[in-house]
Amino acid sequence: MKKIMLVCAAGMSTSLLVTKMEKAAAAMGDEVEIFALPISEGEKRVGDVDCILLGPQVRFQKNTIEKAxxxxxxxxxxxxxDMKDYGMMNGEAVYKKAKAMMGE
Incomplete structure (x- = not known):
C-alpha cells in the first residue's frame, strides 16, 4: 500500500484535504494511506512514505524535508x-499529482 504524507504548518489545515484525497483514491479503486503532519514530525517520517507533498504555506520548508x-x-x-488546488481543497487533483509523482 502506498503512503502519501502531507506536510503543513501545524498538521491541522491539511486534514480536510487528506479526507478529500482519500475519497478520490477510493473512487479510483486505490488503496492508499494518506496523512498530514506538521513539519517537525514530517522530517522524522520521510523514510516511511512513498510521496511527500508540502502545503503552500510551508513551501519554504521543502529544503528541510530534502535534507531530512x-x-x-x-x-x-x-x-x-498547487496553491489553487490547496485553496479549493481539490483532493482529486492533489491525489492525481501524487500518483503521477510516484509514477502511476
Whole structure:
C-alpha cells in the first residue's frame, strides 16, 4: 500500500484535504494511506512514505524535508501542493499529482 504524507504548518489545515484525497483514491479503486503532519514530525517520517507533498504555506520548508531525506539516505518524490488546488481543497487533483509523482 502506498503512503502519501502531507506536510503543513501545524498538521491541522491539511486534514480536510487528506479526507478529500482519500475519497478520490477510493473512487479510483486505490488503496492508499494518506496523512498530514506538521513539519517537525514530517522530517522524522520521510523514510516511511512513498510521496511527500508540502502545503503552500510551508513551501519554504521543502529544503528541510530534502535534507531530512538525505540524512535518512532515502529519495522520495517531494513537491509543493498547487496553491489553487490547496485553496479549493481539490483532493482529486492533489491525489492525481501524487500518483503521477510516484509514477502511476
Amino acid at each position: 531525506m538525505d540524512a535518512a539516505g532515502v529519495s522520495k518524490p517531494c513537491d509543493v501542493i
